Amino acid sequence: MGQRAFTLVEMLTVIAIIGLIAAFSIPVLKNFGQANVSVSASRQLLDDIGRARQFAMSQRTTVYMVFVPPNFWGQLGSSPPVSPIPAWYNLLTTPQLTVLSNLYEKQLVGYTFLAYGALGDQPGRHTWHYLAPWQSLPDGAFIPTWKFYNATYPTPPLSFSDPANANYTFNIYPFSYTNTFPFPTEDSTNPLYATSLPYLPYIAFNYLGQLSDYSGNMLSSSDEKLSGPLGARISGQDYDLDFVGGGIDIPLAQGSVIPGKNTNGNNSAVMGMPGVNEMPPGNSTNIAYHVIHIDPLTGRSTLEYHKMQ
Numbered sequence: 377m378g379q380r381a382f383t384l385v386e387m388l389t390v391i392a393i394i395g396l397i398a399a400f401s402i403p404v405l406k407n408f409g410q411a412n413v414s415v416s417a418s419r420q421l422l423d424d425i426g427r428a429r430q431f432a433m434s435q436r437t438t439v440y441m442v443f444v445p446p447n448f449w450g451q452l453g454s455s456p457p458v459s460p461i462p463a464w465y466n467l468l469t470t471p472q473l474t475v476l477s478n479l480y481e482k483q484l485v486g487y488t489f490l491a492y493g494a495l496g497d498q499p500g501r502h503t504w505h506y507l508a509p510w511q512s513l514p515d516g517a518f519i520p521t522w523k524f525y526n527a528t529y530p531t532p533p534l535s536f537s538d539p540a541n542a543n544y545t546f547n548i549y550p551f552s553y554t555n556t557f558p559f560p561t562e563d564s565t566n567p568l569y570a571t572s573l574p575y576l577p578y579i580a581f582n583y584l585g586q587l588s589d590y591s592g593n594m595l596s597s598s599d600e601k602l603s604g605p606l607g608a609r610i611s612g613q614d615y616d617l618d619f620v621g622g623g624i625d626i627p628l629a630q631g632s633v634i635p636g637k638n639t640n641g642n643n644s645a646v647m648g649m650p651g652v653n654e655m656p657p658g659n660s661t662n663i664a665y666h667v668i669h670i671d672p673l674t675g676r677s678t679l680e681y682h683k684m685q
Contacts, residue, residue, distance in 0.1 A: 417517030417628055418666050418679050424511060425579075425670060425677040428489050431507050432581035432675075437491050438592040439507065440578045442557055444479055444486035445524045446650050448574045464572050468564065475560040479510065480635045483650045484518040486510050490557055506562040513628075520629045520660040521652055524551055524577055534661060548625045548667070551577030554590055579624055585675040587624060595623070595672045625680075626668040629660035 425441065432439035449465065468476060479486060488510045493502030513519075522534065534548045553575040558564040564573075582588035587595045634651035654660055667680045 413514060413516035413630055414628065414666050416514045418668065420513060421626065421628070421668050422677050422679060424487070425668065427508075428579075429581045429585045429675045431489055431491065432583055433585045435491055435507075436583045437493050438580055438582050438588060438590075440490045440557065440580045440590075442488055442490055443519065443524075443551065443577045444482040444484070444510070445551075445575075445577050446483045446521060448479070448483070448559075448576065464559075464564070464574070468560075472561050472564055475510075479560055482510060482512055483635065484521065484524070484633050484652070485513040490562075504558045504562050504565070510560075516630060516632065518629055518631065518633050518652070520627055520654075522550070522660075523548065523627055548627055551579070552590070553577050556590075579626075579670070581675050587670055587672040587675050623672045624670045626670075627660055628666045628668070629654050631655045631659070 428439050428441040465476075489507040491505050491507060493505075555573045555575045557573065557576050557578075559573055559576060578590075580588045580590060580592070582592040582594065584594075589595060631652065631654040634653070636649050636651070668677050669680050670677045
């Protein structure tokens with residue numbers, strides 16, 4: 377009785393089919409992984425923005441969600457970092473320096489929550505409080521560099537037209553900055569360097585849970601604040617808002633952030649700018665991207681998905 381078996385042609389046909397299926401599946405699986413990163417990063421940021429809002433209402437004070445910008449050890453927007461070392465660095469304690477060194481890896485991905493005064497403070501003796509440790513977005517996601525600084529401000533760094541209505545323009549503005557936050561810990565308050573602290577980007581919520589400026593006043597949707605030089609619009613003011621519908625927009629990108637190398641010999645205070653690699657290239661602007669939008673009146677955040685045509 378003869379034995380049955382596959383012929384060489386049949387085997388080659390099966391191998392070819394398997395190869396075709398694999399070739400079509402790999403890009404899908406790669407995109408599936410990227411989609412998971414975007415979803416998890418969006419979910420985390422939505423939850424933590426809600427957390428900042430809840431802190432503000434429960435503590436009955438203005439709460440600031442403070443982000444770790446690139447080049448935080450230098451002056452606002454400077455590249456490469458300034459030299460000599462900022463005065464505040466030399467006065468940090470060993471524990472504070474340890475926290476600071478960990479923040480080099482949190483550029484574009486790190487944030488925390490601060491409040492000046494909270495429940496439990498004695499009347500008339502308010503102090504700064506860190507309401508949580510420094511957080512990080514999931515690996516593979518970050519906030520694009522152009523959200524942190526734009527040399528041509530107040531011109532928005534990015535302006536998009538709605539694919540369905542070219543007359544509708546969507547703008548994303550840079551974060552607002554102030555150098556009044558104790559950094560990198562709440563006890564970093566040495567009066568000798570109080571005026572030389574680094575500028576840090578932030579969003580704020582007042583005790584009603586509304587988006588607010590630095591002083592706790594609800595954000596306005598007018599553009600009257602856009603006049604004046606950049607330096608005059610930093611401390612105590614907030615200009616990060618979408619002037620179409622009001623509120624604040626925080627974009628998310630996929631890719632990796634590589635901390636910069638030491639650029640000043642043994643001086644660990646002067647680091648290079650981080651390397652940013654978007655995968656796929658340009659996904660924060662010209663392909664498809666996620667934006668967290670925060671409503672100014674309610675302070676609630678929603679996820680928006682934009683796809684360029």
